[in-house]
Amino acid sequence: MRYVDEFRDPDKARALVQDIGRLVLRIPTARRRPLQVMEVCGGHTHTIFRYGIQQMLPDALEYVHGPGCPVCVLPMGRVDDCVALAERPEVIFTTFGDAIRVPGSRKSLLKAKAEGADIRMVYSPLDALALARKNPEREVIFFGLGFETTMPSTAMTLIQARAQGARNFSLFCNHITIIPTMKAILDTPDLRLDGFVGPGHVSMVIGTRCYAFIARDFGKPITVAGFEPLDLLQATWMVLKQLAEGRCEVENQYGRVVSADGNKRALAAIAAVFEPREHFEWRGLGSIDHSGVRIRAEYAAFDAERKFGVPNVRVTDPKSCQCGEVLKGIIKPHQCRVFGTACTPETPLGALMVSSEGACAAYYSYGRRAPAEQVPV
Amino acid sequence: MCLGIPGRIVAIIDAADAMAMVEVGGVRRPVNVSFILDDRPVEACIGEWVLVHVGFAMTKIDEAEAIRTLELLQELGELQAELEGMQPETDVAPGS
Numbered sequence: 001m002r003y004v005d006e007f008r009d010p011d012k013a014r015a016l017v018q019d020i021g022r023l024v025l026r027i028p029t030a031r032r033r034p035l036q037v038m039e040v041c042g043g044h045t046h047t048i049f050r051y052g053i054q055q056m057l058p059d060a061l062e063y064v065h066g067p068g069c070p071v072c073v074l075p076m077g078r079v080d081d082c083v084a085l086a087e088r089p090e091v092i093f094t095t096f097g098d099a100i101r102v103p104g105s106r107k108s109l110l111k112a113k114a115e116g117a118d119i120r121m122v123y124s125p126l127d128a129l130a131l132a133r134k135n136p137e138r139e140v141i142f143f144g145l146g147f148e149t150t151m152p153s154t155a156m157t158l159i160q161a162r163a164q165g166a167r168n169f170s171l172f173c174n175h176i177t178i179i180p181t182m183k184a185i186l187d188t189p190d191l192r193l194d195g196f197v198g199p200g201h202v203s204m205v206i207g208t209r210c211y212a213f214i215a216r217d218f219g220k221p222i223t224v225a226g227f228e229p230l231d232l233l234q235a236t237w238m239v240l241k242q243l244a245e246g247r248c249e250v251e252n253q254y255g256r257v258v259s260a261d262g263n264k265r266a267l268a269a270i271a272a273v274f275e276p277r278e279h280f281e282w283r284g285l286g287s288i289d290h291s292g293v294r295i296r297a298e299y300a301a302f303d304a305e306r307k308f309g310v311p312n313v314r315v316t317d318p319k320s321c322q323c324g325e326v327l328k329g330i331i332k333p334h335q336c337r338v339f340g341t342a343c344t345p346e347t348p349l350g351a352l353m354v355s356s357e358g359a360c361a362a363y364y365s366y367g368r369r370a371p372a373e374q375v376p377v
Numbered sequence: 378m379c380l381g382i383p384g385r386i387v388a389i390i391d392a393a394d395a396m397a398m399v400e401v402g403g404v405r406r407p408v409n410v411s412f413i414l415d416d417r418p419v420e421a422c423i424g425e426w427v428l429v430h431v432g433f434a435m436t437k438i439d440e441a442e443a444i445r446t447l448e449l450l451q452e453l454g455e456l457q458a459e460l461e462g463m464q465p466e467t468d469v470a471p472g473s
Contacts, residue, residue, distance in 0.1 A: 043379050153431045201435070
């Protein structure tokens with residue numbers, strides 16, 4: 001496939017891996033401890049595991065898998081709210097496939113579906129709106145979640161719903177934003193991260209300028225990356241080159257898709273429909289100020305929270321679960337006390353085991369631990 | 378969640394709703410193109426490569442940038458080959 005196959009060339013990957021090895025030797029920190037580069041986006045986590053990228057790289061370089069998997073950071077209480085909405089007899093509850101297996105405190109959407117709730121997986125929010133047109137006697141709710149990549153699509157769907165005068169369509173909004181999240185990570189005491197591989201498709205929407213504070217205020221390099229193995233390797237190489245040369249800047253490896261300013265039309269759609277929430281609760285990370293958005297008053301008629309009075313359940317994560325420590329890079333997935341025993345992809349306890357983009361599910365599916373830890377040196 | 382896939386716009390389905398047909402890996406599906414129009418008529422986007430995410434074309438793929446990225450990788454590969462050519466036949470570990 002065009003724009004995909006070229007970025008999987010194994011010869012070019014080998015050259016990058018070798019030069020990464022050389023760069024690591026030039027970075028003084030790497031002599032004391034492994035360099036830690038956080039890939040913020042769950043899509044990158046998936047690429048790293050699918051292609052075994054960590055195993056190709058020197059032991060003195062570690063990826064820390066960041067919080068960028070929206071399914072993984074969704075608190076249990078919000079899943080319970082989804083189930084409560086979906087179990088209303090008049091409701092057709094629509095969701096992306098990723099979210100359907102996330103455990104709530106009582107059950108997942110999948111279990112609710114098995115028990116008779118009308119829950120349907122859709123590919124696009126537009127499919128949910130079409131479903132509302134086809135079923136005028138039912139209430140169709142779309143479960144909106146995701147970072148800025150997905151937000152313009154739900155925003156545009158609400159804009160269309162309003163233009164069409166739809167009365168039986170609403171959005172359960174759980175969208176979150178990347179910048180407050182990265183600030184929260186950077187503000188973590190004892191942060192050891194040396195740099196970031198920035199999210200590719202979020203940046204396609206928001207641009208790269210908004211990351212300037214990471215270099216300026218926190219002195220960390222960041223390179224926005226695409227999702228093919230060569231993209232990720234090249235972006236890692238660029239972060240290391242910055243470290244080796246003592247620079248910290250915002251760089252863009254994914255120029256074919258990402259610009260400095262982002263997509264203005266997509267940003268305009270987001271701004272028309274959504275406004276920041278004061279706080280949003282994250283699974284494992286707690287409450288992060290201004291990290292979530294809600295639907296503006298102009299679109300209140302399409303807000304499932306206003307329309308149906310969502311129970312707003314708050315549930316603490318299971319005590320045995322260490323998702324939060326994994327998300328902050330304090331422990332590795334397999335160091336969690338329930339990893340692979342009580343918590344597996346078939347019966348996930350923690351959210352990081354649910355989605356294929358979750359760090360724990362990736363560890364479980366692709367070999368459990370890094371070679372450096374298998375073979376004590 | 379944030380995955381996107383490159384596809385090529387092959388036809389317009391509904392100009393008023395900005396819906397186009399996109400071919401993605403040999404499969405055709407309707408996609409909303411309103412985010413990539415930039416005040417152009419809908420027909421202008423036929424033939425363009427776009428990145429598709431949850432039923433929306435999110436950006437035009439910049440071919441010149443794609444080529445530039447690949448060229449940088451190519452150069453690095455060549456440099457690598459040159460460096461390898463300069464290595465002695467057998468490495469002698471220091472102090473051994």
